[in-house]
Amino acid sequence: MKIKIMIKIFDKIGFFLKEVNEFYVHKKCLSKYSQKFFSSFQKTINKVTTTNDWFRIEDLLITFSQWSKNLKKEKLEYWMSKYSITKKKSKKILVIMPGNVPMIGLHDFLCVILSGHKIIIKLSEEDNLLLPFLCDMMIYEKPMFKNKIKFTKNIFHEKFDYVIATGNNNTARYFEYYFRKYPVLLRKSRTSIAVLQGTETEEELISLNRDILTYSGRGCRNVGKIFIPYNYNLHLILKKSFISEYITKNYKYTDNYKYYLSIYTMNKISFQKNHFLILKEEKNFYNPISVVYYEFYNDLNQLKKTILKNKNNLQCIVSKNFLDKEIFFGKTQYPKLEDYADEIDTIQFLN
Template identity: 40%
Template sequence: MQLQQRISAFVKLGDFLSQFSNEVIQKKENVEHNALFFDGFKHQLKLAEEHNGWFTPENIRFAIKSWVDALTHDNLTKWLAPYTMNVTKPKQVAIIMAGNIPLVGFHDFLSVLITGHKVLVKQSSNDKHLLPYLAKYLEYVAPEFKGSIHFTEAKIENFDAVIATGSNNTARYFEYYFKGKPSIIRNNRNSVAVLTGQETEADLKNLAEDIFRYYGLGCRNVSKLFLPKGYNFDAFFNGMYHWHPIIDKAKYANNYDYNKAVYLMSEFDMLENGFLMIKEDPSYASPIATVFYEYYDDLSQLKDKLEADKSQIQCIVSNGFTENEIAFGATQKPQLWDYADSIDSVEFLLAIS
């Protein structure tokens, strides 16, 4: 199967997904195998929502729309242009996926197949309905994929390399268990925002998207703010306000109430606005409905600190602070070439062939 055939298959998958990326699902006439797959995927969306209370229709649609935007011929071609696709003996690559946001492991799945390897997927129990169905669609638009895509709920066996994502604890287990295989092992990371007090109203409204999208469950969600001494929080809370309906979601509200009670009983100082708490804390990982903050004295010293802590950080959101910063509001819109943990998975996959 040639690279252009693989690209074409994923472009067709993007066309199929485009029918489900808006609030009103709309069937299109020119999508291949629609009669066979359209209604079935609607059912899988319903199952995903029922199975995981964090997977609201809005967040599932957002995830799907992100992949619709990514899976174009131009994007796929641009992404792969720097590489020499020379896989002549496909390997079996195991992927152990997280389940914190919908289709969170899709980039790894795409990377393995687009480079010409075979994939063995072990999904999280929190996100198990969407990807197997999309894999079946791929096998229909490109029958050459048959035999190259496998899912398992059992112990992973008979593989040549592995990409595994989990918590800090599971990552240590993965490193031990897979020590004899080529691997990418990912653990917990969080994203931060560096504010100067000069942010516009639009910047802070966009920052709210980085904080609240997917209820803050993703590694690209901002969970920590770095602020200048004397920062005025009024503008920050004004920028957050348009997300206030999030408190109407039961799972989020339960976490908000619980964490607020813990802070109050522990007599921690914190600020809150009825749906978000902010607390001064040196940690990067904050609980749901909470964002930590820390003051800085000097931006150059802050750069040194974040560089020293880079193994804990996924994204830095700022405006003019650092070379690899992410714009306000863009953390959950990564490009295909924005690799998790800054590890080039395509380069890794090509090296094992």
């Protein structure tokens, strides 16, 4: 299948997601194209939010908005123009997808399909409804996709050539052993940090809270630790977290908050808090849900060395005029198509 045809289909998917988001947020009318799929998709959305308590409608709409901006013909063409995809025998690519963030495996899906390969998808039980629906839309538009996409519940029954597997540090050991005979792109646990210098605007601090709390803080692109100068007023951060107050409707998140609040209180551990977020001083990079670690610094150059030393643990670094590869406040959950997880080019790996 020609790449132009595939891009055209993905552009339609992006248009559909844009209209779904606008329907829920602004009550805008749907086009005739979107009306064909909307009723079934709405049922899928309802099922997602009732079967996975981590995924609220607010989370899904953020995902739909982000992907509607990326799945545009001009952006897809620009992205793929950087590669020389030669016609050769199609490989079967096994992709083991995580489920901590809605449709988090869609980028790997795009990479495999646009590279001309066949994909075998092992979904997480946490996120096993949205991507299959979009695949059904693609097959409706172009039945040829049916021969390129397969979902599996048992990877031991499948034959494949390459593997892309995303998990945590524990599952990575299993993946490394089981897939040792295959070319494998393996992603382990990562987290994200922010560096504040005390000159941030009110809007930037509001945006930082989005980086912290979107998707209940469960993604590797969520900021889990903040580096701050000495004497920084932490309440400047806590005051701006109201932007994500909808998170208090998620009982799983609030259960985590209550748990860590009681643990820290009983053990007389110092912390700052509001009614749904805890800030705790900590050297560690990996924070639990509802808690954000902070660490003081007094030398930016020394801090750069610390960050460089821990770069293999970091997905995003949020800051302003601090590092070359920094991400602006509020942008961690809106990666571009060319922003690869762990900075490993998936398309180059596949080709």
